[in-house]
Amino acid sequence: MIRTRLTELLGIRYPVVQAAMGYVSGPRLAAATSNAGGLGQIASATMSLAELEGAIAETAGRTGAPFGVNLRADAPDAAQRVKLIIAGRVPVVSFAQAPRPELISALKEAGVITIASAGVRRHAEKAAAWGIDAVIATGSEGGGHVGAVPTSLLIPQVAAAVDIPVIAAGGFLDGRGLVAALAWGAAGVAMGTRFLLTSDSPVPDAVKQVYLAAGLDGTVVTTRVDGVPHRVLRTSMVDQLNREGRAGGLVRAARNAAAFRGRSGLSWREAIGQGRALHWGTGHRGTGRREGGLSWRQVLMAANTPVLLRAAMVDGRTDLGLMSSGQVAGLIEDLPSCAELIGAIMREAEVGLERIATLRSE
Numbered sequence: 587m588i589r590t591r592l593t594e595l596l597g598i599r600y601p602v603v604q605a606a607m608g609y610v611s612g613p614r615l616a617a618a619t620s621n622a623g624g625l626g627q628i629a630s631a632t633m634s635l636a637e638l639e640g641a642i643a644e645t646a647g648r649t650g651a652p653f654g655v656n657l658r659a660d661a662p663d664a665a666q667r668v669k670l671i672i673a674g675r676v677p678v679v680s681f682a683q684a685p686r687p688e689l690i691s692a693l694k695e696a697g698v699i700t701i702a703s704a705g706v707r708r709h710a711e712k713a714a715a716w717g718i719d720a721v722i723a724t725g726s727e728g729g730g731h732v733g734a735v736p737t738s739l740l741i742p743q744v745a746a747a748v749d750i751p752v753i754a755a756g757g758f759l760d761g762r763g764l765v766a767a768l769a770w771g772a773a774g775v776a777m778g779t780r781f782l783l784t785s786d787s788p789v790p791d792a793v794k795q796v797y798l799a800a801g802l803d804g805t806v807v808t809t810r811v812d813g814v815p816h817r818v819l820r821t822s823m824v825d826q827l828n829r830e831g832r833a834g835g836l837v838r839a840a841r842n843a844a845a846f847r848g849r850s851g852l853s854w855r856e857a858i859g860q861g862r863a864l865h866w867g868t869g870h871r872g873t874g875r876r877e878g879g880l881s882w883r884q885v886l887m888a889a890n891t892p893v894l895l896r897a898a899m900v901d902g903r904t905d906l907g908l909m910s911s912g913q914v915a916g917l918i919e920d921l922p923s924c925a926e927l928i929g930a931i932m933r934e935a936e937v938g939l940e941r942i943a944t945l946r947s948e
């Protein structure tokens with residue numbers, strides 16, 4: 587058994603966390619991960635309040651093990667979401683963006699364990715000072731919105747800077763990676779793309795096949811989707827977005843914003859608030875942009891993410907949809923169940939640790 591500060595903190599068997607993925611990590615994937623001994627997480631950024639309430643109840647019905655909800659602290663209804671989470675007795679909350687101190691306090695008072703996300707050391711330090719219990723540090727190999735610091739440099743830096751358990755993310759898929767993360771000072775790993783590519787993930791098979799076919803050069807970081815760096819599978823749709831001039835991109839963004847508003851039943855004001863908050867982030871706000879502020883162009887483009895992500899992950903439109911992906915897609919070739927995946931990771935990690943121990947000599 588490998589026990590770490592993370593397994594102790596969360597009361598889970600294995601130091602493996604399923605990262606939140608919009609339209610991907612709902613009750614089915616979260617519960618399968620938690621039942622396999624890891625920590626499953628519901629991605630709530632792409633859910634309405636009512637959907638989140640249903641997802642919490644469904645996940646609790648599928649697993650007796652701890653699970654988490656991933657929350658955006660700057661969502662317009664974040665306080666209501668926190669109330670739902672507390673009422674639903676959810677054991678763990680992770681923040682997609684910068685947390686807010688008052689939300690951390692409210693959750694902690696109710697006995698909920700809180701986890702922050704960071705793509706740069708400064709954000710991890712800030713959240714630690716606010717009393718957060720753990721931090722997921724995600725390197726630039728990761729899928730979705732990414733910062734610029736690679737995992738191999740970020741994790742040791744963050745682990746040295748904070749005194750809370752650090753969960754390493756960005757590019758993990760197996761037991762060797764877990765051993766590396768532990769060596770860098772982390773207490774576990776979080777994986778997105780690897781969990782998307784399991785038989786328990788609800789993503790349509792045609793979409794999974796596109797990920798499986800990708801090579802290590804199959805992803806690209808683009809700002810053309812929603813105005814901030816976003817790692818996605820390189821498809822002809824993404825190439826077209828990259829070729830399109832600014833004006834073409836904005837016309838498309840306006841169309842997507844209208845579709846998002848129509849589907850979600852939100853007012854324009856609310857839709858813009860939601861789209862803006864969907865800039866779940868890992869450090870880009872700390873890399874020279876106005877702190878906490880997005881340009882109107884980015885706000886408009888933000889609606890691209892939910893609309894395009896949904897087209898792929900729910901509707902199976904590999905041609906039109908956006909497939910957020912870590913570089914690690916290039917190394918993944920199978921679709922195990924979560925139980926098979928976590929079992930293999932832990933066996934490989936045990937072997938790896940033993941092998942490293944044999945390297946020592948008197």
Ligand SMILES: Cc1cc2nc3c(=O)[nH]c(=O)nc-3n(C[C@H](O)[C@H](O)[C@H](O)COP(=O)(O)O)c2cc1C
Nearest residue numbers: 605606607608682728729730757777778779866912
């Ligand atoms: C398809 C997909 C959807 C994602 N959606 C979200 C999201 O809704 N909120 C969020 O905070 N991060 C999201 N992410 C980022 C993941 O939480 C995580 O940081 C990333 O997958 C880690 O890198 P890896 O894919 O190399 O494991 C998404 C990632 C992927 C691959």
